[in-house]
Amino acid sequence: MKLRDGMWNTAPGLHVEYAEEVYNIEVIERGLRLLCPTRKILTRGDTLNRPTITISIEAVMDGVLSVEMVHWEGARAKGPNFELFPGGRPEVQPVVTRHERGTTIASGSLAATVSSEPHTFNIQFHEVAISSCNSSSSSSNSRNAANSRGIVGRTLTSLGTRSVGFAYRPAPTSPLETEDLRGLDHHLFVQTDLSVGESVHGLGERFGAFNKVGQTVQLWNADGGTSSEQAYKNVSFWLSSRGYGVFIDTPERVELEVGSERCSRVETSVAGQRLRWFVLNGPTPRQVLRRYAVLTGLPSALPAWSFGLWLTTSFTTDYDEATVQGFLGGMRERGIAVDVFHFDCFWMRAFAWTDFVFDAARFPDPAGQITRLKAAGLCRKVSVWINPYIAQHGAAFAHAAREGYLLRRTNGDVWQWDMWQAGMALVDFTNPAACTWYADCLNRLFDLGVDCLKTDFGERIPWRDVRWHDPSVDPARMHNYYAFLYNRVVYEALEARFGPGQGVLFARAACAGTQRFPLQWGGDCESTPAAMAESLRGGLSLGLSGFGYWSVDIGGFEGSPPPWIYKRWVAFGLLCSHSRLHGSNSYRVPWLIDGDDRSEQGCTATLARWSALKNRLMPYLLAQARRTTTTGLPLSLRATCIEFPDDPTSWYLDRQFFVGDSLLVAPVFDESGEVEFYLPKGRWTSFFTNQVRTGPGWFRERHSFASLPLYVRENTILVLGSVVARARNAIYDYSADAEIVLYDVQPGCRAEVVDSSGSEAGVLEIGQDGTLTGTEALTGAWQVRRDSRELDDSVAEHGIESLD
Template sequence: MKFRDGMWLAAEGKRLEYAEEVYSTTRLEESRGLRLLCPTKKIMQRADTLNLSTLTIDIETPFDGVLSIETTHWLGALNPGPHFDLFPAGKPSTRHTSITKSPKSMTISSGSISATVKTVDHDFDIRFHATDGSKELTSLLNRSIGLAYGPAPSNPMQTADMRNLHHYIFTQTTLSVGESVHGLGERFGAFNKVGQAITLWNADGGTSSDQAYKNVPLWISSRGYGIFIDTPDKVELEIGSERCCRVQTSVEGQRLKWYIIHGPTPKEILYKYSILTGKPGKVPSWSFGLWLSTSFTTNYDEKTVNSFLEGMKARDIPVEVFHFDCFWLKAFHWCDFVFDSEMFPDPKAQITRLKESGLVKKVCVWINPYLGQVSPVFEIAASKGYLLKRKNGDVFQWDLWQTGMGIVDFTNPEAVEWYVGCLKELFDKGVDCIKTDFGERIPSEDVQWHDSSLDPRKMHNYYAFLYNKIVYEALQERFGENEAVLFARTATAGTQRFPLQWGGDCESTPEAMAESVRGGISLGLCGFSYWSVDIGGFEGYPPPWIYKRWVAFGLLCSHSRLHGSNSFRVPWTVDEDDTSDQGCSKILSTWTLLKARLMPYIFAQAQESANLGIPLSLRAMCFEFPEDSTSWFLDRQFMFGSNLLVAPVFEESGNVEFYLPAGKWTNFFTNETKSGPGWFKETHEFDTLPLYVRENSILVLGKEGETRTVYDYARDVEVRLYCVRKGAKATVVGSEGKEIGVLEVGEDGEVGKQEFLGGEWSVTCLPARDHLSDYVLGAWKNFSLTSPKSDELKLCHLLGAFDRVVQRCYSTGNQVNCNPMAYHIPLRMSSKRRNSPYFIT
């Protein structure tokens, strides 16, 4: 919301009052904080203290590296819930706090971050900076904190009746030259939010609008700090869009609280944010496999489902989870949890047959938190008070989405118990996971929640948290703490605790695929580890080329699901069953099997991501390379974990341009290397894309031809070394998520402590061709040696005007041919221990 008409005038119908100076300061001993009394005019004499507003600003130290700032006009105003569930794992102790005073200022410090408040000269000036003085982060300066009325009262007597007045609190933090702003939930517009006006209000707007399903009041700055706005209420932000040099945050009410979180890196910011709002839950290994959906409005029954899965198996496309979308329920009955008896006369038996066939391991069904009045269940739920009501006592209903639809009131404990009971009946039928759709269009006017103490406007966004929490915890109760999986569309702060989320309704276009990338990386910067997308696009009929490009992108998201609206997403329906190597079926098989092979890497990275509260995929480039200013503007590529760079292809031709940060990068498919920083152009068929491995990486991969998602991630694996140096590490975890061991490169360039690897494991060293000068190639060409050693022969450390080269040759049988010119041929050390001589040419 804009409160000004340019720099000089108030907006029409608005009255503004600003904190003009810090009149007095008081220490808050219990919270180790500081309270500032800030009048809305400069106090030059005693008479100036009369007939004016004051703003109270509390700066507190919740834990090291974080400060909270709460601005209040009238302290006596109620602060009704709901409130975000902060510190769910407990509040950490605050060890490094202090308040110091100088003749002109006071400084409050919380670990690595401090705020310095000017206390002289009738100025309003608060600077947030690194405690060590190395960097100023942002500041609150003249006309940066205030209150506003709308419509503008002509005298203070009118504020005696506030029923027809809107009252706002706003703050404006400064934007430095070149500073960029990111996050604020799953947003599909420009990745850098500077210049945008954003309203944090959950809405079902698709992926091609400024609305968002997942509004999260957290943004991260390229200057090394983040700001979390501590309210589920509607928040409006003007990010360099009212004043070009400031981020304005406003909320209707008497108070506004936010936390400033010092990094300096995005990884450190999100870790501290996860202490505030909770860490992402861990998901089971099977959830990373391919999910196949019936699609939305398509007709299907048991025969249809089986035909899909049999067709996928025949085409070497393993499916881990089959999803029954809306029409497992009877039309007009959504969502009463009752299978449509005409289409599914015995759902439990059907699901049992489906799993026993071996075509799929898990089953998911679609639900929402609404109830259509046509269902007989509606009358029961309404009579028992399970549905949201209007202020006059009527059940709140509208005909949006479902005829006479009511909304489950999750503030009523009995409604929650009933809803969980319905979920348990699904689990009894063999359902393993739940797609929690909707939860965005929650009314905020003329409604009365069962818990009447709650603010209906705050409940609009917070409903997403309650809805997903209830379903997730029901899954945990049935299947185990780390075995619960949602497929959720709506979210707010804290909902990362209930994974996973998907991007909502996108069109079947390359533009929508790019929108989805932006949405995924933005949500990741708000602490969500897992994210998925409707492969092929939800709306419309994807042409084969878009489907195949989307398959490549979708299988490199943390989770991968084929889903559409009014058309199926099995590949043979997209391209008339093209059986060629570049047909949809073969391409889907290729990428599904690649993800299966990557599972030892993916699942280990998933554990780390959840522990740190950071994204697995899609991970914004700036997350891994915050010192590279270009990385803060990259919105068409991302990192999958810390070691893999992914650049989706958006052109039918296969042309793609992408950026590599500083260092050596190895093409996963060809083993060619490129050196960054720099922009590169490539052309790809449908079975590859720019997938680059970061230097100093150890990748643990499943064996060639691996088709399973869940297997022993320490057995029969290939350990790939990419331009490694001493200290390079890779953690190996089991399919249950427990650490098995750590591979680490030692002083000699070798991987030590391999005893926990089993079966026919191997180590592959991938030398980089651009490290080798003609001199080195010549030396290798003329070198030959035969040795009886049985384990390893370390050849040559050649030094010159070129990079140091270390080439290792390992025995996998009776002989090894080592030729650095054939750099793309893997050279391996096998777990086989044979007393066979090396023959090296």
């Protein structure tokens, strides 16, 4: 929301009031409450006919402060609200001190100082200095002592002159007009300072420029594909290259001007009378993301089979039981293991979505078919497509409407429209009975042998002329939050049936907190190299928004990919945390892309090679996934800035990513196979050739379809499955069938060994004498190697050429 017309004028049609000074500071239980009039109070008369803004700054947990701004306290605080501290709230002791610089509230390592200069408005958020304190003191005591003397650590951001306020549109000509707000929009806003060179990242799965400075961003879930400013997953959290994060604690529409109005500020505005946000200290991205995960929830664990290859029917293609059998049989004949087979929308009858009933004409015996597929070893698990919309021609509609399970208009009618499905209605997940009914419908699918669910849609949620079952709910706040409720109901049904850590979603819509219900995928991308790059940027941004796992439609969803794009996308997609072949109106089995079943550079051989590599990486992937559930760090795609935050270049790298802590990947986007990538400081070894490169620096290579830049970080113990026949699935005995590869290891270097459930089986470590210890965790035939070259491949077959 742009408040100004340039530097000097207010935007047309807008009336803006700014907090001009801190008139009074009150110490409250967990911090400070500031009374901030919208005019400097120089005489008693200045207090008349003068609006105020109340700002409460409170200690939340170590390194986290909340800031709540209120114009009119009497406005109802309607829901829904994000679920904060789902794992329990840590204790913190607020420390309030007064000193010559002002008043400071400290929450562990983070503090806010309100300036004591008369008739000013200035609040600094800064680290708590401890270096000047007695080194014999405890950390907390040192920080307290520092605060008592007014010692300020590094400033993270500030609220300066005219940075907090509210605005009316249209501009009232008299305060009397605010007696009736029905014709006025009221917005609260805050503008935090940007430092020179500071970049901003996150805000959900955004497909535009990685650094958001210069962008106008609306956090409002929309079904807009991957090539626009709209996003399926709007997350009200952003991460700064300066070592802090900001979480905006509201699911309603949030408008941000990220250096796009005031070039040196990030402006956040929301409709209403309240705005609460949190500042999270780092100083590293890892620490910021960890604190954010405590605040909104950690990603849950996923079973090992979910990391294997997923194959789908695609969307509008023609398929039946014979088609499915043919595709899975063809994959096995070609040495490609499929762990999950997915039935997309048309497993149900046309015009009857979502009634949870298989189309009997095409699938006369769904339970028997699923049993046969699994028994034949053609796939390990089965997924089906669902969404929260109920078409009126399906069997479920009449029952759900009669029982009050569907969203209603304000006049009492069931809300319906003809977009997507004829007479489509929406399940009201604010109704506990509706949640129970929906979960019962899912259980009938589980009875047929379905193991996991693609929770599609959930973005087009009406907010005008609707009434939710829960009367405390504000429809505008439900628009984004609906994705959380929808995915939670499905995830909890899965875990109730299959057990903790066994629930698997494939979700498209999300908001803050939905990372607790994995996993998410990137939505409808085109079959172009530009769309592959868009998807990569979306995955990186989502990973910097607290989400641990992410997938993409390999080959692109819209259109039919040329063979070269399909093969490059296969290499990219098989190095994402989760890997799914999916399209819209064309199949994604490799032999139908190029008709080439023989060439080592064909689509079939390429898919076989990369799926085998991912299965070989499973011991490493599962060990890293364990860390995701305790740290909140993305497994893949992980932005380079998480691993190398002190390297300024890392904050601009949007064409490469990390898989876990140790593997750097640079997908190829050019038909020629040429690729340019950046290696941060250190020694990096090519996984395929063992060539060692030393960073920091940019490098150029040309790759065949059998490779891409995949570099292993120095001081890495990489646990791999041994090279075996390519048809192996993602699950096998990782501790009994392993290769241990050492890359420039130093004493103290560690790696976890996990079993097929993802549980830790032991720890490998390099001792002070350079020997490998902990090998008793390896129970079968295993070997230690100091290079990673595939035993059955040569460098020439990978076709890697340095262009430096």
